[in-house]
Amino acid sequence: MNDRKIAANATLRQRRDRQLVQRILAGDEAALRGFMREYFPRLYRYTRHRLRNASDVEDVVQVTLTQAARRLETYRGEATLLTWLIQICRHEIARQCRQNQREADLMAPFLDDDVLRSVVESVATDSTPESDNRRIQLIGLVQFTLDQLPEHYAAALELKYIEGCNSKEIAQRLRISDEATQSLLARARRAFREVCGVALRTAM
Numbered sequence: 001m002n003d004r005k006i007a008a009n010a011t012l013r014q015r016r017d018r019q020l021v022q023r024i025l026a027g028d029e030a031a032l033r034g035f036m037r038e039y040f041p042r043l044y045r046y047t048r049h050r051l052r053n054a055s056d057v058e059d060v061v062q063v064t065l066t067q068a069a070r071r072l073e074t075y076r077g078e079a080t081l082l083t084w085l086i087q088i089c090r091h092e093i094a095r096q097c098r099q100n101q102r103e104a105d106l107m108a109p110f111l112d113d114d115v116l117r118s119v120v121e122s123v124a125t126d127s128t129p130e131s132d133n134r135r136i137q138l139i140g141l142v143q144f145t146l147d148q149l150p151e152h153y154a155a156a157l158e159l160k161y162i163e164g165c166n167s168k169e170i171a172q173r174l175r176i177s178d179e180a181t182q183s184l185l186a187r188a189r190r191a192f193r194e195v196c197g198v199a200l201r202t203a204m
Contacts, residue, residue: 017081064089094163145196153188
């Protein structure tokens with residue numbers, strides 16, 4: 001298939017998707033059922049390869065479709081409806097992964113920070129009730145710190161260290177330039193250290 005035909009097919013698909021969304025927003029229940037029937041299995045297949053637990057997969061897909069239904073008015077047809085849905089689904093998968101990860105996994109994304117690394121290494125050398133409790137407290141502190149940061153700082157850190165996005169992907173997700181992304185990450189890491197650094201050193 002040549003590039004012109006691919007582009008034409010994409011344009012037709014986006015037009016069809018816009019029409020489907022307009023029908024749903026107008027209250028067409030048949031269009032809504034068709035939307036669910038078409039995209040549930042596609043999102044399920046996408047999610048199944050990224051999550052192990054079948055119940056988690058179904059939960060993520062349900063939440064994705066629910067979120068999408070609430071935000072349909074924001075769909076502008078600049079990408080296909082499937083691409084738009086997958087963006088929402090990726091966010092929900094990341095959220096589910098964060099919820100399911102074991103304690104050590106929750107700490108791992110931030111181990112490149114010197115303050116955090118030194119603390120984690122200090123409690124990882126043995127396994128005692130005391131060290132386990134300290135690790136749990138540190139994990140809670142990391143999560144608390146993220147919650148205290150400005151939303152765009154927390155979002156940038158989660159995209160980089162939890163979802164594993166590179167700077168270009170983060171720039172695309174946040175709709176800023178690559179240079180602005182690098183600056184944002186630097187400020188976010190600095191803010192993270194400022195919020196929890198003293199408490200972490202005290203825990204050592």
